[in-house]
Amino acid sequence: MYYLGIDLHKDESHVAVLDDDAEVVEEIRVANANLDEVAEEYAGAKAAIEATSNYYTVYDTLDEHLDVVVADPSQTKAIGYAEVKNDRLDAKLLAQLRRAGMIAESYVPPEELRERRALVRGRKRLVEKRTDFKNEVHAVLDKHGITYDW
Known part of the structure; x- marks a missing residue:
């Protein structure tokens, strides 16, 4: 099983992919228009994205191939409290939280x-x-x- 954490931005996203042992399989920056290719490559995996202004479109794209949840940003406190913040670490943390089943889900x-x-x-x-x-x-x-x- 793979776990994807996707840190969304307006035009592109950072994706971290973990395996069952929480080892990083892949870290990539991808245009949001190409996220469907990532979803197809990891079809059946579990994924987490944060609720942002453009998440509906991305959610619909990912949901065709992945078991995707939308993390409630107000409840994903670990990202906000991190001493070092960057897209790569945010994506990795989302993947780790998804793997651990610790995502507070937003209603979609x-x-x-x-x-x-x-x-x-x-x-x-x-x-x-x-x-x-x-x-x-x-x-x-x-x-x-x-x-x-x-």
Whole structure:
């Protein structure tokens, strides 16, 4: 069995692969667009990624081949408290925690729910912009002493 720890970034990630004896098999930096190749190579392995802004897409890609969990960053305290922090060590620590079964998992909503949430968030932003625009119009009218009834 292999255990992958994946430290995600916007365009690329650092991947650490451990075996059953916690020995490092491979450490690589890979473009996020190519993570599917890593997942295929280690199909059936257990993997851990941290919840970041772009994790849904990566999760969906990895989940096709790996048993992947999303680590709750607020609960993965060991990474935050590490004296030396870098992508390589973060990925290795995620792999070690996954191997030990010590990952506090984040809930990953199904894709349909994610799409609905995105629509609701988008609508909320548009309503807020509309309100801001109305307030600006009212401020300009008030500044020039123009009265209105609405």
